[in-house]
Amino acid sequence: xxxxxSALVLVAFLAIAYAVAALGTVATIANVDGWxxxxxxxxxxxxxxxxxxxxxxxxxxxxxxxxxxxRTGPSPSRRRALALYIAQLVLNALWTPVFFGxxxxxxxxxxxxxxxxIVALDVLVLLTMLAFRRRSRLAAWLLAPYWAWLLFxxxxxxxxxxxx
Numbered sequence: 001x002x003x004x005x006s007a008l009v010l011v012a013f014l015a016i017a018y019a020v021a022a023l024g025t026v027a028t029i030a031n032v033d034g035w036x037x038x039x040x041x042x043x044x045x046x047x048x049x050x051x052x053x054x055x056x057x058x059x060x061x062x063x064x065x066x067x068x069x070x071r072t073g074p075s076p077s078r079r080r081a082l083a084l085y086i087a088q089l090v091l092n093a094l095w096t097p098v099f100f101g102x103x104x105x106x107x108x109x110x111x112x113x114x115x116x117x118i119v120a121l122d123v124l125v126l127l128t129m130l131a132f133r134r135r136s137r138l139a140a141w142l143l144a145p146y147w148a149w150l151l152f153x154x155x156x157x158x159x160x161x162x163x164x
Contacts (some may be wrong), residue, residue, distance in 0.1 A: 009070055013063035020089055021059050024096035031100040042159030058146045062089075065132060065142035072135045081131035088124035091117055099157065111161035118154045125150055 032048060066085050072078055099114035125147045133140035 006067075006071060010063070010067045013067045013070070014060065016089070017059040017063040020093045021055055023093050024055070027097040027099075027101040031104065035103055036100065039160060040163035042156050042163075045156055045159075054149060058149055061142045062146055065136075065139040068136045068139040068142070069132050077131070077134050081128065081135055084124060084128040084131050088121060088128050091121040091124060095121060095157075099160075108161070108164050111157070111164055115154075115157050115161045118150065118157050122147070122150055122154055 062085075066082065069078060069081050069085070095114055095117045098110060098117060102110035102113065125143060129140045129143045129147060132143060
């Protein structure tokens with residue numbers, strides 16, 4: 001019974017992560033070939049086709065990391081670690097609709113708001129990694145590719161804000 005519960009919790013963590021991904025996809029799909037196609041971008045911007053596969057892997061790693069922390073058993077430090085995880089997931093869910101979806105409505109200020117969100121997200125993910133490390137070193141390391149990708153995305157977001 002314990003293994004079934006653990007498997008169900010993993011499925012729940014994956015479902016939540018991919019729900020955030022789906023929200024981002026809805027905001028992106030309508031605009032990636034719209035305003036974003038003609039926007040000035042950083043010279044180091046990867047092709048648009050790279051983002052989907054990268055995020056698919058990153059969301060899986062995030063969910064597995066959270067599940068590993070959940071498996072460590074109830075405690076105040078687990079509660080704090082998972083609260084940080086949820087907080088960073090909320091910011092993650094906000095960034096894409098602001099960056100892609102708000103630009104057509106308010107223009108360049110949307111990119112600056114998105115930049116502020118992603119910088120806060122960078123900090124929250126680092127704090128989440130540190131909190132996860134207290135519960136599971138593997139969980140913290142599973143978030144490292146996500147944090148690295150976010151730092152790269154922050155540079156892209158900053159370039160977009162400056163150039164547009």
